[in-house]
Amino acid sequence: MTDIAAAPLRDITAHPPGLAMRRFKDASFIVWGVVATVIGLGTLVALVSELVGDGGHRLTLAFFTSFPSSDPAEAGILSAWVGSILVIITTACIAIPIGVLAGIYLEEYAPKNIITSAIEIAVNNLAGVPSIIFGLLAVGLFVQVFGLGQTILTAGITLSLLILPVVIVATREAVRSVPLEIRHAALAVGATKWQATQHHVLPYALPGVVTGVIIGISRAIGETAPLILIGGLTFVAFLPITRPGDPTFQVIGAVDEYGAPLSPDAVESVRIDHDGVVVMPDFTEMPVEAGQTYELPHGATVQSVASVGDAVESWSPTNWLDSEFTVLPIQMFNWTSRPQAEFLEIAAAAGLVLLAITLLLNGSAIWLRYRLRKRIKW
Amino acid sequence: MDRDFTKKRARPIEGVMEGLLFAAAALAVAIVAGILYVVISEAAKFFAQVSFLEFVTETRWTPLFDDAHYGIAPLLTGTFMSTLVALAVAVPLGLLVAIYLSEFASSRMRETIKPTLELLAGVPTVVYGYFALLFVTPILQRMIPGLPGFNLLSAGIVMGLMIIPYIASLSEDAMRAVPSSLREGSFAMGATRLETAFRVVFPAAISGIIGAIILGMSRAVGETMIVVIAGGQLPQIVTTPTQQGATVTAFIAQVALGDIAFGTLEYQSIFAAGLALLVLTLLFNFAAFGLQRRFREVY
Numbered sequence: 001m002t003d004i005a006a007a008p009l010r011d012i013t014a015h016p017p018g019l020a021m022r023r024f025k026d027a028s029f030i031v032w033g034v035v036a037t038v039i040g041l042g043t044l045v046a047l048v049s050e051l052v053g054d055g056g057h058r059l060t061l062a063f064f065t066s067f068p069s070s071d072p073a074e075a076g077i078l079s080a081w082v083g084s085i086l087v088i089i090t091t092a093c094i095a096i097p098i099g100v101l102a103g104i105y106l107e108e109y110a111p112k113n114i115i116t117s118a119i120e121i122a123v124n125n126l127a128g129v130p131s132i133i134f135g136l137l138a139v140g141l142f143v144q145v146f147g148l149g150q151t152i153l154t155a156g157i158t159l160s161l162l163i164l165p166v167v168i169v170a171t172r173e174a175v176r177s178v179p180l181e182i183r184h185a186a187l188a189v190g191a192t193k194w195q196a197t198q199h200h201v202l203p204y205a206l207p208g209v210v211t212g213v214i215i216g217i218s219r220a221i222g223e224t225a226p227l228i229l230i231g232g233l234t235f236v237a238f239l240p241i242t243r244p245g246d247p248t249f250q251v252i253g254a255v256d257e258y259g260a261p262l263s264p265d266a267v268e269s270v271r272i273d274h275d276g277v278v279v280m281p282d283f284t285e286m287p288v289e290a291g292q293t294y295e296l297p298h299g300a301t302v303q304s305v306a307s308v309g310d311a312v313e314s315w316s317p318t319n320w321l322d323s324e325f326t327v328l329p330i331q332m333f334n335w336t337s338r339p340q341a342e343f344l345e346i347a348a349a350a351g352l353v354l355l356a357i358t359l360l361l362n363g364s365a366i367w368l369r370y371r372l373r374k375r376i377k378w
Numbered sequence: 379m380d381r382d383f384t385k386k387r388a389r390p391i392e393g394v395m396e397g398l399l400f401a402a403a404a405l406a407v408a409i410v411a412g413i414l415y416v417v418i419s420e421a422a423k424f425f426a427q428v429s430f431l432e433f434v435t436e437t438r439w440t441p442l443f444d445d446a447h448y449g450i451a452p453l454l455t456g457t458f459m460s461t462l463v464a465l466a467v468a469v470p471l472g473l474l475v476a477i478y479l480s481e482f483a484s485s486r487m488r489e490t491i492k493p494t495l496e497l498l499a500g501v502p503t504v505v506y507g508y509f510a511l512l513f514v515t516p517i518l519q520r521m522i523p524g525l526p527g528f529n530l531l532s533a534g535i536v537m538g539l540m541i542i543p544y545i546a547s548l549s550e551d552a553m554r555a556v557p558s559s560l561r562e563g564s565f566a567m568g569a570t571r572l573e574t575a576f577r578v579v580f581p582a583a584i585s586g587i588i589g590a591i592i593l594g595m596s597r598a599v600g601e602t603m604i605v606v607i608a609g610g611q612l613p614q615i616v617t618t619p620t621q622q623g624a625t626v627t628a629f630i631a632q633v634a635l636g637d638i639a640f641g642t643l644e645y646q647s648i649f650a651a652g653l654a655l656l657v658l659t660l661l662f663n664f665a666a667f668g669l670q671r672r673f674r675e676v677y
Contacts, residue, residue, distance in 0.1 A: 022570050022572075022573070023570060025570070025572055026570040026571055026572040026573075029477075029478075029482070029571075029572045029575075030478070030482055032474055032478075033474055033475065033477065033478025033479075033482055033483070034478070035474075036470075036471045036472075036474035036475045036478065037474075037475050037478060037479075037491055037495075039471055039539075040471065040475055040495055040498065040539070040542045040543070040546070041491070041494055041495065041498075043498060043539045043542075044494070044497060044498055044501075046509075046513060047501065047505065047506075047509050047513075050509060050512065050513045051505070051508075051509075054512065097402075098402045098405060099402075101398060101399050101402035101403070102399070102402040102403040102405065102406060104399055105399035105400055105402060105403040106403055109396055109399055109400070110403070115404075118407055119403050119404060119406055119407055122406040122407045122409070122410040123406045124663070125410060125660065125663055126406060126409060126410060128593075128596055128659055128660070128662070128663045129413065129600075129656070129659065130599070130600025130601075130602070130627060130655060130656075130659055131600065131602065132600070132602045132627050132630050132631065132652070132655075133413060133417070133600075133652055133655065133656055134413075135630070135634070136413075136416060136417055136420075136630070136648065136649060136652045137409075137412055137413050137416050137417075139634075139638075140416035140417070140419075140420055140649065141412055141415075141416050144640060161409050164405075164406065164409070165406075168406070192389055192392050193392065194389075194391060194392050194395045194396070215500070218500055219500070221502070222500075222501070222502025222503070222504070222505070223502070224502070224503065224504045224602070224603050225503075225602035225603055225627070225631060228631050228634050228635060229630070229631075229634040329502055329504045329603075332504050332505070332508070333504050333507070333603065333606075333607070336504070336507065336508050336511070336607055337607070344512065347508060348508065348512075351504070351505045351508055354502050354504070354505060355501060355502070355505055358500050358501065358502055359497055359500065359501075361500070362496070362497055362499075362500035363497060366493040366496055366497070367493075370489065370493060
């Protein structure tokens with residue numbers, strides 16, 4: 001116990017002792033803060049300059065229009081970027097509607113009951129599941145049980161499940177930020193619940209939803225681990241879609257795995273679309289003309305050159321969904337794991353392309369979000 | 379024609395939409411159930427052939443050898459070591475950035491730095507793996523003589539750099555959520571910004587900060603590509619970060635890179651490893667949730 005009366009009198013208007021030191025510590029912390037921030041931002045700079053230094057000179061037009069090859073000087077990312085686009089289209093078509101609808105349900109419709117809390121727990125935990133576990137799900141369920149194969153469809157479904165929590169959470173936040181008065185006003189003039197949601201809540205929430213979707217898509221583009229489990233490191237030197245000028249092959253009738261017709265004597269009348277040749281089952285060739293109809297035996301192959309029309313037709317998802325594929329991150333990983341330095345160069349070039357796409361997408365999402373925060377003041 | 383406004387018109391679309399919305403949301407539960415079903419059922423087939431005791435006590439993990447041993451310990455030490463290195467990098471740096479941005483930086487500075495840092499979180503992990511192997515490892519080899527070309531140190535450091543944005547951004551949110559009246563009270567008592575930051579704001583925001591750290595940790599544990607590319611894929615008991623090593627995730631990827639013959643013990647072993655990983659990350663999620671509740675201060 002200190003006797004109050006015995007405490008020495010101090011001039012309390014004077015600076016407290018040690019103030020200079022405390023101020024110095026305060027100021028010097030700023031240095032630490034700046035150093036830490038610079039290390040964080042410096043990583044990005046180092047990353048980009050490393051990739052540019054290693055692979056920048058390989059970013060030629062030919063790099064984008066060549067298939068992968070065992071010769072690093074010739075190899076390119078054609079099948080990888082086309083594969084990435086097709087997989088991402090599939091992913092977006094699945095994840096966006098489901099994620100947005102689920103987000104709307106949880107914010108606008110969900111009653112407070114045990115089912116809703118189960119859904120909330122599921123969404124929150126899904127966000128924390130490591131991506132490679134989604135690969136196990138894909139192999140164990142989609143490939144093994146559903147028999148979808150190691151295809152673009154399987155990859156698209158897997159990635160859409162992976163980014164579903166991102167889309168759901170973004171949608172919920174966007175919908176929640178629309179003020180209650182908007183809904184009340186709509187309901188007051190006779191709108192039903194879905195009309196109010198569709199015509200009044202959703203348009204206001206749209207920019208927030210788009211932001212979440214962009215971030216999700218960007219994540220799906222860069223994701224490698226789950227696709228290793230379904231795609232493996234397959235060498236893909238073909239495109240799931242056809243380009244004008246590509247050779248096309250049309251097999252007549254049903255054939256077994258050796259190309260032999262299942263019913264050898266069957267004949268079919270076929271209308272030929274383009275000039276080309278028909279290779280008969282006995283390997284004799286017969287030239288054919290466009291517009292003519294020929295009687296062809298089963299097992300024959302019509303070979304011609306794809307026209308622009310064929311190329312457009314090949315864009316129908318039924319033509320590429322069940323195709324094997326490779327994507328940009330897998331192609332980059334494939335080249336990174338080879339010992340020769342030339343492959344590391346093209347790995348860096350592929351990394352640059354990947355980095356440019358993801359930074360662009362993330363940057364636009366962040367820009368959209370900050371703009372949004374500034375603009376809308378309820 | 380007069381319309382009778384008191385009559386309610388049936389709109390079947392209302393019911394249809396509500397059903398559709400519910401189905402979409404319920405899918406999340408189905409996905410979780412699907413993951414649990416696949417991983418647990420395949421892991422069960424694994425444990426029918428390998429005893430659970432061997433799984434947790436054996437110190438060798440060699441499913442791909444003729445003399446196969448199935449001890450998860452080497453993979454777990456690899457995972458813990460790389461995560462530890464990542465946290466040693468990301469926690470101090472992330473928290474420094476968070477305190478600086480929340481308590482010292484001007485709002486304009488903050489609005490510029492935070493989104494730029496968030497860009498780091500969007501970099502694909504395979505690019506980080508390349509960066510670890512060809513940028514960080516050579517630098518480390520110059521500093522540490524005899525460091526192998528593949529090591530967990532380099533993978534861990536880059537993983538740490540990767541999770542800085544998560545820790546910094548979420549901690550900064552937590553600290554900014556502390557009411558400014560607490561800060562003003564501290565300033566009025568004569569405390570400096572630094573003292574206020576460490577003795578008032580930091581303790582008040584501790585729940586959010588711990589949540590941020592655990593989230594970062596969970597990211598590091600589940601990270602695959604960086605360790606696969608830079609870590610060496612060699613399952614051994616790891617005692618120092620300068621060793622080569624394999625993590626649980628790296629092993630799964632390594633098996634997948636070969637030809638998986640479905641239904642073999644080797645195929646089932648990746649699900650057993652996956653189950654271990656899933657349990658680990660779910661534990662972290664629940665721990666973060668529980669801690670946040672326990673330390674939450676109500677203002």
